[in-house]
Structures are given as C-alpha cells and as structure tokens.
Amino acid sequence: MPTYRAPVEEVSFLLNEVFQFDNYNNLPGFSDASADVREAIFDEAAKFAENVVQPLNRSGDLEGCKRHDDGRVTTPTGFKEAFRQLGEGGWLSLAAPAEYGGQGLPITLSQVVGEFLISSNMAFSMYSGLTQGAMAALLVHGTPEQKKTFVPKMVTGEWAGTMNLTEPHCGTDLGLLRTKAVKQADGSYKITGTKIFISGGEQDLTENIVHLVLARIEGAPAGVKGISLFVVPKVLINGDGSLGSRNGVSCGSIEHKMGIHGNSTCVMNYDNATGWLLGEENKGLNAMFVMMNEARLGVGVQGLAQSEVAYQNAVAYARERLQGRAISGVKEKDKPADPIIVHPDVRRTLLTIKAFNEAARAFVVWTSLKSDVAHRSGDEKERQAADDHMGLMTPVLKGVLTDVGFANAVSAQQTFGGHGYIAEHGMEQFVRDARIAMIYEGANGIQALDLVGRKLGRDGGRAITAFFGEVSSFAKENAANEAMKPYIVPLSASLQHLQQATMWLMQNGLQKPDNAAAASTDYMHLFGLVVLGYMWARMVKVALGKLADGSGTDQHKTKLITGKFFMERMLPETAVHLARIQSGSDTTMALAAEAF
Incomplete structure (x- = not known):
C-alpha cells in the first residue's frame, strides 16, 4: 500500500531560509503568519493530509463516483466526512478575506497546504481547489451582494464551486460556445446549454454548488468578444440567505475516465437555469x-x-x-x-x-x-x-x-x-x-x-527582460565564489541558451509564425529548466552559507549534492532544446496530411 509524508521540513527551508518569508511582513496578513504559526499550520495540515485524506486515495479510486437515476451523485465512501473536516479545520479559509469569514493569511501558505492535499489524494483535493478558484473570481468581479451571498458559505466548505467552460464541440476555442443566456425583467438570466468535463459538477459533499458558467447573451457578438460569465447556483437562495428551490441545472452523466476517479467529472445540463451576470457583459473571459x-x-x-x-x-x-x-x-x-x-x-x-x-x-x-x-x-x-x-x-x-x-x-x-x-x-x-x-x-x-x-512580447517584453536581468545579476554577484562555480557556470550557460532562443524567435517567429509555433514546447521547457536551475542556485547559496557559519545540517549538505546533480545531468538539456528551436519549422510542416 502506498504511503505519504508531507515535506514540511522542505517547505520550512524554502520559506525561512531561501525566500525570507518574514521580510514580507509589511504586506497584510504576513505578520499574522510568524514562523511559529507557519510551523503549527503545516504540522496540522500534514496530519490531516496523511491521516485523513491519504487513506481514502486508493479506496476512492476503486469505488469512484456514482450517478443515480434521479441525477444525484455520490462520492466515494469517506469523502463527505473528510470534506466536512476540511471546512471545519479552516483549510479552505486560509487565504480568504477576513470580512467573509476567512483567515486573511498569505496565498503562499494556502499553496503549500494545497500540495500536501494533492499528494495525499488528488481527486479529493480538486473539490476544494475549484471552490477556492471560484471564490477568487467572485472576490474580484462579483458585486457586493454576490460576494456576501456566496463567498462566506464557500469559505466554510458548506458550498462548493465549479468552472463551466467546455462544451462537446468547443474546448480551447471558446469562441464556438453555444450556451445561451436570456435576460429577464428582474436582471437575472436564463441559462440553457450543455457543458462537459465539469470537475465536481455534482456531488454529495456540500449542500449547494456555485457554478461559474460561460454563456453568450442573446444578440451578443460572435466569437470570444461575445462571451459573458454567470454565477448559477445548484440551489437557489432565498432573500434571507436560506436555500430555496432546485435550479434548472443537473448532471446528465459522469465521464468514464483514465484517473481521478474520486472526482465527479460531469456532463452538466442547464435548462433555463437562473443565473446572474458576474462582471461585465461580453467580458466573461476576463x-x-x-x-x-x-x-x-x-x-x-x-x-x-x-x-x-x-x-x-x-x-x-x-x-x-x-x-x-x-x-x-x-x-x-x-x-x-x-x-x-x-x-x-x-x-x-x-x-x-x-x-x-x-x-x-x-x-x-x-x-x-x-x-x-x-x-x-x-x-x-x-x-x-x-x-x-x-x-x-x-x-x-x-x-x-x-x-x-x-x-x-x-x-x-x-x-x-x-x-x-x-x-x-x-x-x-x-x-x-x-x-x-x-x-x-x-x-x-x-x-x-x-x-x-x-x-514574451507583452508590454514590450517587460517581464522577460526583468527575468533575464534578475538571473544575470545573481550570476554576476556570485561568479567569484569558488564554491558556487559548479552551479553558476551551468546556470549562466543555460540562461544564454534561453536568451539565444528568445532572440531567434524574435527574428524568425514574427515573419513566419510556424517557426514560433513549432518551437513553442521546446522553448517552454528550456525556460522551465532555467527557472529550476535558478531555484537550485538560490538554494545552494543558502546551504553554503549555513555550512560555512557552522549552522548547517544534513539537509544543507544534501542540497549541495542534489543541486550539483541537477546542474550536471539535467540543466544541459537546454542545449538540446535550443538546437530544436533553431531548426525551424520547415521539416515539421513539409509532409502532406495524407503522408502521416
């Protein structure tokens, strides 16, 4: 049987030593997350992940979710109780604003806890992850009334959230979507259409589900410029905040899929369901x-x-x-x-x-x-x-x-x-x-x-220029340190590969777009290797400093070896990606479709 232990020590090393978390205490919420508080949060999150959530991973995979004849969906045994504990334990509320019942702590802590939960049970963690994402959209684009109505119940885990984009004929190209919205006299909309691949679309974990649904208002422009976003609850809410009648939204079926069996991936049918505009008309993608x-x-x-x-x-x-x-x-x-x-x-x-x-x-x-x-x-x-x-x-x-x-x-x-x-x-x-x-x-x-x-080209390349500058400055500052050379020399070489690839794309991608498209995946992975190499160089610098002043531990010694392995055996792959990028797209595009 598989096991899992949350990497609390690794997280503490990153927050306390590498990224100097306490230096951010000028930001709201950070001063409330002192080292002692962080340690307590991570220790408790580890216990919950290891002892409550992880034991449900294999059984949830074997049992899966079940759709009943009346449209109800039941999740695997133990999921409902675990989700109740998740809400009551405050794990959904860590980074949520205090005015809506959250703890107002940094998003960073929530991401760390998220890793623990995902490792212990990915299918289960998706119900909470989507809820937090829906809360984020509501907090940014919702009206004061929408925030007041939906967010507090999502913070406690009493209600969940989903995102509804994909339709049977439209995935990446959302401009093709057909789900329609008809405005009503009271300002609400009637939503009609079918969405597929909706994670957590129906479940028995919560008493209500807040669906965020992309749809096109009658008369809206074609394509992505005519898409709006709506909040459509599974159960309508009465004026006093209590739950009312069932909305016109139902689960048509559960997808039979390769993995994440414990998460209910649903076909969702909207049949004149009542929804409310979230944000502005025709700006749903934003x-x-x-x-x-x-x-x-x-x-x-x-x-x-x-x-x-x-x-x-x-x-x-x-x-x-x-x-x-x-x-x-x-x-x-x-x-x-x-x-x-x-x-x-x-x-x-x-x-x-x-x-x-x-x-x-x-x-x-x-x-x-x-x-x-x-x-x-x-x-x-x-x-x-x-x-x-x-x-x-x-x-x-x-x-x-x-x-x-x-x-x-x-x-x-x-x-x-x-x-x-x-x-x-x-x-x-x-x-x-x-x-x-x-x-x-x-x-x-x-x-x-x-x-x-x-x-890359956004705002005149401002972001990529800043990244190049940051890594270059780090390399120059540490170039004279003999102990850092096994890490700085390969990092500098890989950064040069990334800069060469970026310049090649600028020179060859604009005039011939196929060059950019054919290079894109290699460029992404070249970029990723440079970022990971930069992360290793920063971790190693800290480890060397600790070992030099006598406060180092076996963890710091291990960092030096593992980081050196990355530099010697993994980072050199940037040269391969660069060669592929510079080969262009001619050969890739040469075959006729019938020749494949």
Whole structure:
C-alpha cells in the first residue's frame, strides 16, 4: 500500500531560509503568519493530509463516483466526512478575506497546504481547489451582494464551486460556445446549454454548488468578444440567505475516465437555469481568467505533488527491494542480494525526480509570494512587477511541472518493475492521476503557445527582460565564489541558451509564425529548466552559507549534492532544446496530411 509524508521540513527551508518569508511582513496578513504559526499550520495540515485524506486515495479510486437515476451523485465512501473536516479545520479559509469569514493569511501558505492535499489524494483535493478558484473570481468581479451571498458559505466548505467552460464541440476555442443566456425583467438570466468535463459538477459533499458558467447573451457578438460569465447556483437562495428551490441545472452523466476517479467529472445540463451576470457583459473571459489562472497554478502544483508522492514510494521500495549485487561489490553481505538503491541507474532515476521536486517546489513558493505581492502590496511598481512575473510564469509553471511530473510518476513506477504495474502498490494510480494535469486547464501545447505568442512580447517584453536581468545579476554577484562555480557556470550557460532562443524567435517567429509555433514546447521547457536551475542556485547559496557559519545540517549538505546533480545531468538539456528551436519549422510542416 502506498504511503505519504508531507515535506514540511522542505517547505520550512524554502520559506525561512531561501525566500525570507518574514521580510514580507509589511504586506497584510504576513505578520499574522510568524514562523511559529507557519510551523503549527503545516504540522496540522500534514496530519490531516496523511491521516485523513491519504487513506481514502486508493479506496476512492476503486469505488469512484456514482450517478443515480434521479441525477444525484455520490462520492466515494469517506469523502463527505473528510470534506466536512476540511471546512471545519479552516483549510479552505486560509487565504480568504477576513470580512467573509476567512483567515486573511498569505496565498503562499494556502499553496503549500494545497500540495500536501494533492499528494495525499488528488481527486479529493480538486473539490476544494475549484471552490477556492471560484471564490477568487467572485472576490474580484462579483458585486457586493454576490460576494456576501456566496463567498462566506464557500469559505466554510458548506458550498462548493465549479468552472463551466467546455462544451462537446468547443474546448480551447471558446469562441464556438453555444450556451445561451436570456435576460429577464428582474436582471437575472436564463441559462440553457450543455457543458462537459465539469470537475465536481455534482456531488454529495456540500449542500449547494456555485457554478461559474460561460454563456453568450442573446444578440451578443460572435466569437470570444461575445462571451459573458454567470454565477448559477445548484440551489437557489432565498432573500434571507436560506436555500430555496432546485435550479434548472443537473448532471446528465459522469465521464468514464483514465484517473481521478474520486472526482465527479460531469456532463452538466442547464435548462433555463437562473443565473446572474458576474462582471461585465461580453467580458466573461476576463472574469473567468481570474479563476483559470488560479486553476493553472493549482494544476502546476498537481504535477509536483504527484511527482513527490510517487518519488517517496519509489525511494521506500528501492531501499527495501533486494535484487542482484552492486556492480562495485557486495554491499549487504548478510543478505542474499543488495537493495536496488545501490545500483547507479536506480539512483539516477531517483535523483532526477528528487532534483526536480525540490526545485519545482521552490518555483511554486517563489511564484506564490509574487501572487501575494501582486494582491497585497501598496506599492504600484511592486504590484506591476509581481503581476508581470505571474503572467510570464503561469504557462511555464503549469506546462513544465505537469509534463515532468507525469514523466516522473512513470519513472517512479518503473523503479518497481512489474510490481509498479500492479494496482496494490499504488504506482499505476499516480501515473493515471498525473496524466490529466497535462490536459485540463489549457493543454500544455496551448500553454507553450501562450508563452511564445502572448507572454514574451507583452508590454514590450517587460517581464522577460526583468527575468533575464534578475538571473544575470545573481550570476554576476556570485561568479567569484569558488564554491558556487559548479552551479553558476551551468546556470549562466543555460540562461544564454534561453536568451539565444528568445532572440531567434524574435527574428524568425514574427515573419513566419510556424517557426514560433513549432518551437513553442521546446522553448517552454528550456525556460522551465532555467527557472529550476535558478531555484537550485538560490538554494545552494543558502546551504553554503549555513555550512560555512557552522549552522548547517544534513539537509544543507544534501542540497549541495542534489543541486550539483541537477546542474550536471539535467540543466544541459537546454542545449538540446535550443538546437530544436533553431531548426525551424520547415521539416515539421513539409509532409502532406495524407503522408502521416
């Protein structure tokens, strides 16, 4: 049976030592999250994830969700009670504003807790993740009355939230959507249409579900310019806040899918359902992007989280599984064979996953702190710089962390050999669950196109220029430090590869768009490797400092080795990505469709 232990020590290292969390105490909510408070939060979150949520992961996968003849959906045994504890424990309210019943703590803490929950049970965590995303959209675009009506109940976990974009004929190209909205005399709208792939669309965890639905108002322009966003509750709310009659929204069926069986992925039918405009008419995508960007960051964390739990189980198996003898000589003389962790190729696999996980976690924390600055700082320049960072890094974080997270889950499964293919060890579920993260909330090919086509040139390239400047300055500041050279030299080389790739795209992508599109995925992964390399360089600098002043621990020593492995064995892949990018698109586009 698989196990999981939340990486509390790793998170504390990042917040306390690398990113100096307490230096942000000038921002609202940070001074309330002292080191002692953070430690208590993470310890309790770890207990909840490990002892309540994780034991439901395999059973939830086997049982799945069930749709009944009357349209009701029941979730796996134990999910409802666990969700009740999630709400009562305050895990949904960590970063929510105090005026709506939240704790007002930094978003960064919520993201950390999110990783714990996802690793322990990805399908279960999706119900809360979507609820938090819907809350974010309501808080930014909702009217005071909408916020007052919906957000407090979502904060407590009494109500959940969803996002409804996709239709049977329209996924990425939302301009094709057909769901219609007809305005009523009282200002409400009647929503009619069908949405598919709606995570948590119907469930028995909460007494109400707040659906955020994209639809086109009668007479609105064609394409994406005519899309509006509506809030459509499963159960209508009376004037006094109590629940009234059932709205015209129902689950038509549950999708039969590869993984995340514990989450009810529904076909949702809207039949003259009553909804209210969220934000402005015909600007629904702007409003929904608040939730989509939250979701994309959350999905990036899913890639890390599945990589982490798969890694933990692979390490445990590699330490215990006896097979063959070490090529350098017997290691366990009192045993019939050595544990497979002595074999260089097994170590290569495990170190590759470990080096990714630790840098990816740093990437998540770094970006989460930027999100807090963007939302909470009183300094306009700080907010703008943080918002630039978020816009640039969101597709990288989502695309790279989920692509590599899935590959790592497969590699961890491979460590088990044939036992990894057997369900009882849990590895095949990690692979199945991780696979969806590459697809939903914008498939990763779309993330790459978004990065190359929109984010690089945005505001005259302000965000990418700032990133180049930050990494270049760090490299120059530490170039003379002999202990840092094994990390700074490869980081500088990979940064040069990224700069060359960016220049190539500027010179060759505008005149011939196929060049940019053909290069986009390689560019995204090249970018991701540079970010992860920068994260490693920052972690190593801290570790070296601690070891130099005598306060270092085994954790700091391990950082030096793991970081060096990343620099030697993983970061050099930037050269391969650059070569692919510079090959252009001619060969890629040369074959006729019939030749494939």
